[in-house]
Amino acid sequence: MLEKFTWYKQSAYKWKGEGITVYIDPWGLPDKEEPADVVFITHAHADHFEPADIAKIRKNTTQFVAPRDVADKLKGNVKAIKPGESLDVAGIKVQTVPAYSTVEHRLETHPKSNNWVGYILSLDGHRYWFSGDGDPNPDIEQVKTDVALICIGGDPYVMNASEAAGVVKKIKPQLAVPNHYGFVVGVASDAETFAREAAPVKVQVLKPVNAFERTGAASR
16 A cells, blocks of 8 residues: 655655655655645645755646645645645545644644644545644544554654554554654654554554664654
């Protein structure tokens, strides 16, 4: 279910479908990349919304989907969204899922009032949930997805590997994929912690295009 995906770093992905190229939170892209038909942005932080990377892949017809505070900074074909919406974008069924902090010492990093999101995208007959940034919360614990691509990097910004494992054990996807570790927060070995603690949920760890910048002992 991941054959058409490229993971660049953090939460940045490309999905190359039949006649369509989709990016989610593009960051750390090579200078020469395939032009985007659709770009989904989860929120305004620079490791998710990077204009320099968007410039590498945008074309005149690129469709952008983003929360209002990001959409206001984009030009062209832009759809501003908020949590809890269902829509169709270039033939892709999309649901927006609230993404926010709930742990007290992380509350200011991703406030619920910002209306930032994760996305559930229906691609090739499967549902893929891209968590965006945040903590375990009642909204994401209702997600129904085949594949969960979830942040695990921990303090000071997002849920850690153990917390993320708890989420996927509740929502029971066919496959879970860790992201948002080994670069800004978290270390490369956090993926091992996540895979171990998410059992019996199957976990697939992708190799990023960019080399991990943070290694060492797993964060807690």
